[in-house]
Amino acid sequence: MDIQLSDMLAQGSVWRGAGAKVAQSGAAWPTGIHWLDQALAGGWTAGQVHEIQCAHWFTGELQVLQAVFAQAGAQQWPVFWVAPPALPYAPALGAVSGAKARHILLSPQTEADALWATETILQSYPSCVVLLWSLGLDSLASRRLQLSIQHQASLAFVLTTEQPAEARSYGTRLRQLSSGGQVQWHILKRHGGWPVKLPRQSLRPWGRYVGISDLTGFAG
Amino acid sequence: MWAYLTLPGLQVERLQQLQPELASQPVVLYTEAREEVVEANAIARELGIQPGTSLTDSWLLAAELQVYRWRPGQQRQLLQQLATDLYQVFADICLDVPTGLWLHLTPMLQLYPRWQDCKQQLICRLEPWQLTYQLGFYRTPLAARLLACSGLSQLADVPVTYLPCAKGLQQQLQRMGLTTIGAVQAIPRALLGRRLGQELVLLMARLQGEQQEVLTYFRPPEWFYQRLPLTHEMHHWQALRFPVRRLLQELEHYLELRQQQTRSIQLLFYHRDTEPTILSVGMAHGSYLTNEMLRLCQLKAEHLQLTAPVLEVALQARHLKSRAVCSRELWEDTGNAPADLGRLLNELELRLGQHRVQGLQIADSWLPEESWQASRPGTALGEPQSGYRPVWLLSQPAAVRLSDWQLKRGPERLALPWWQGLPTSERDYWLALNQQGQWGWLFYDHYSDSWWLHGWFS
Numbered sequence: 001m002d003i004q005l006s007d008m009l010a011q012g013s014v015w016r017g018a019g020a021k022v023a024q025s026g027a028a029w030p031t032g033i034h035w036l037d038q039a040l041a042g043g044w045t046a047g048q049v050h051e052i053q054c055a056h057w058f059t060g061e062l063q064v065l066q067a068v069f070a071q072a073g074a075q076q077w078p079v080f081w082v083a084p085p086a087l088p089y090a091p092a093l094g095a096v097s098g099a100k101a102r103h104i105l106l107s108p109q110t111e112a113d114a115l116w117a118t119e120t121i122l123q124s125y126p127s128c129v130v131l132l133w134s135l136g137l138d139s140l141a142s143r144r145l146q147l148s149i150q151h152q153a154s155l156a157f158v159l160t161t162e163q164p165a166e167a168r169s170y171g172t173r174l175r176q177l178s179s180g181g182q183v184q185w186h187i188l189k190r191h192g193g194w195p196v197k198l199p200r201q202s203l204r205p206w207g208r209y210v211g212i213s214d215l216t217g218f219a220g
Numbered sequence: 221m222w223a224y225l226t227l228p229g230l231q232v233e234r235l236q237q238l239q240p241e242l243a244s245q246p247v248v249l250y251t252e253a254r255e256e257v258v259e260a261n262a263i264a265r266e267l268g269i270q271p272g273t274s275l276t277d278s279w280l281l282a283a284e285l286q287v288y289r290w291r292p293g294q295q296r297q298l299l300q301q302l303a304t305d306l307y308q309v310f311a312d313i314c315l316d317v318p319t320g321l322w323l324h325l326t327p328m329l330q331l332y333p334r335w336q337d338c339k340q341q342l343i344c345r346l347e348p349w350q351l352t353y354q355l356g357f358y359r360t361p362l363a364a365r366l367l368a369c370s371g372l373s374q375l376a377d378v379p380v381t382y383l384p385c386a387k388g389l390q391q392q393l394q395r396m397g398l399t400t401i402g403a404v405q406a407i408p409r410a411l412l413g414r415r416l417g418q419e420l421v422l423l424m425a426r427l428q429g430e431q432q433e434v435l436t437y438f439r440p441p442e443w444f445y446q447r448l449p450l451t452h453e454m455h456h457w458q459a460l461r462f463p464v465r466r467l468l469q470e471l472e473h474y475l476e477l478r479q480q481q482t483r484s485i486q487l488l489f490y491h492r493d494t495e496p497t498i499l500s501v502g503m504a505h506g507s508y509l510t511n512e513m514l515r516l517c518q519l520k521a522e523h524l525q526l527t528a529p530v531l532e533v534a535l536q537a538r539h540l541k542s543r544a545v546c547s548r549e550l551w552e553d554t555g556n557a558p559a560d561l562g563r564l565l566n567e568l569e570l571r572l573g574q575h576r577v578q579g580l581q582i583a584d585s586w587l588p589e590e591s592w593q594a595s596r597p598g599t600a601l602g603e604p605q606s607g608y609r610p611v612w613l614l615s616q617p618a619a620v621r622l623s624d625w626q627l628k629r630g631p632e633r634l635a636l637p638w639w640q641g642l643p644t645s646e647r648d649y650w651l652a653l654n655q656q657g658q659w660g661w662l663f664y665d666h667y668s669d670s671w672w673l674h675g676w677f678s
Contacts, residue, residue: 094604
């Protein structure tokens with residue numbers, strides 16, 4: 001193959017059509033939302049960094065991650081929250097992910113510290129879920145995170161505000177548009193497919209109701 | 221049966237092992253009091269410098285001589301380290317600072333019926349240390365020591381100069397013509413006592429085993445300390461990394477022998493005139509690997525300011541605890557080496573600060589502010605509570621206008637505990653939807669008659 005073309009492929013500026021499906025590795029974690037699972041060919045792929053963009057925080061961006069928390073809790077994988085906009089509330093996380101789940105909150109002072117922490121976690125621990133909140137990563141930072149997570153079984157999510165359409169090395173780029181109680185997901189980049197807009201759906205509030213009978217120790 | 225191990229060049233050989241560049245130069249260790257050479261390495265001895273030569277003569281014999289102080293404290297410590305290593309095989313060890321150490325072999329005869337096998341074991345244990353040593357074996361400790369120091373195999377041939385008594389007594393014996401111990405032993409004890417005094421009689425009794433030796437047996441130390449002099453003054457952390465790395469390797473070996481890990485280490489940098497600078501590195505989750513500890517020291521030392529040039533480096537590790545054994549399934553496909561969450565958390569806490577890395581845990585309370593707690597990172601959440609709770613909690617409730625929100629589900633009444641002294645109040649919690657489509661957790665406070673936002677459901 002021509003040297004320039006292979007360089008461009010390595011950088012990710014050229015997308016391969018039919019041969020690319022073979023290269024996808026990593027288990028798919030279902031999102032719990034039927035349309036999204038169909039569009040992403042099974043769910044969130046392990047070993048890749050996924051980006052979720054939303055105009056404001058708390059508009060339902062964690063909805064797509066609820067099933068991920070449940071699965072991570074069942075497998076006892078630690079979930080790292082890096083620089084979230086508010087405090088994750090433990091009882092709600094417990095209702096979804098179970099009693100044995102481990103959630104670790106990191107509140108670094110600077111953006112550089114947050115990126116360093118994410119990279120260190122991805123390099124040192126091969127089976128975890130990392131959520132990073134930031135105002136936008138440049139191409140170098142996203143490439144470094146992608147390199148750290150390659151060939152691991154971990155999942156990484158970057159939650160940002162709406163970003164301009166420059167090329168970034170994320171596995172999936174998802175933009176969430178919400179208005180009047182209805183949410184629409186616009187998949188800007190995904191593996192093995194063109195960008196697509198999913199139909200509007202009403203947003204359910206997060207979480208699961210825990211009744212008295214669900215608690216251990218009560219006969220129900 | 222007793223064995224005595226003497227190590228004539230212990231400190232200088234250890235110095236050469238920790239700093240290999242000294243092996244090609246003549247090195248001597250001297251005592252400050254008498255300005256005499258105590259130990260000399262192989263190259264110095266070839267040039268004619270022997271233990272006992274004065275320092276000025278040594279400078280005349282070798283121009284580029286490397287001179288270090290011989291330290292009794294360091295000698296004691298090295299003997300203790302050697303004894304700790306031998307303690308794995310031999311239980312009864314007595315230190316004889318500064319010359320060497322005794323090993324009581326009689327209890328070992330249960331394992332090794334012949335004392336020659338014990339000797340083989342001892343030689344095997346000493347091999348990795350790569351020190352020059354001499355061994356002496358006899359029924360009594362004092363005789364074993366004399367045999368080891370003189371290097372002879374028969375007690376009768378040992379010259380009288382090796383006897384641990386006053387120089388005057390030795391000279392008296394020599395003037396009488398008794399040059400070897402065999403000759404002294406041939407004379408009846410009563411005659412010796414009358415002519416030369418009680419001291420010699422007691423010495424002979426100790427040699428023959430008629431008098432018990434008072435020896436304190438060695439107990440291995442509880443913590444680790446090692447000090448390393450540097451070949452030249454160092455001013456920056458980049459140059460200090462290499463000696464620190466060697467010290468950490470020794471610590472790893474020490475911890476490996478005991479299957480322990482350490483939670484904090486102190487690096488002490490000694491200067492010429494000022495107090496030593498201390499760098500403390502804490503690892504909340506324990507650590508025992510050289511690379512990991514070096515990385516943590518590197519992180520901590522980025523902010524280190526050295527006020528004066530460093531002459532010596534020491535490493536101290538006091539808080540040791542046994543390692544947690546993690547068992548894995550045999551058939552699990554882990555791929556790389558098993559990851560250690562503790563190691564990762566050590567590094568994160570060191571760089572970001574311990575208060576910025578927290579674990580989340582459910583606490584037993586009905587009040588939202590108190591039903592979660594920050595715990596040690598890596599702990600499980602705990603049993604879930606009943607009810608429907610938002611995923612985000614605001615640290616302070618925010619005042620809202622009810623007209624922006626549409627109440628959907630509720631109310632859930634939670635009362636503040638009267639025993640806390642606050643004005644008793646009840647809160648009615650509602651699940652509500654606002655105009656932007658966000659789901660929030662509102663509550664109506666009866667005491668202040670107002671609506672507040674306490675969390676988000678999305």
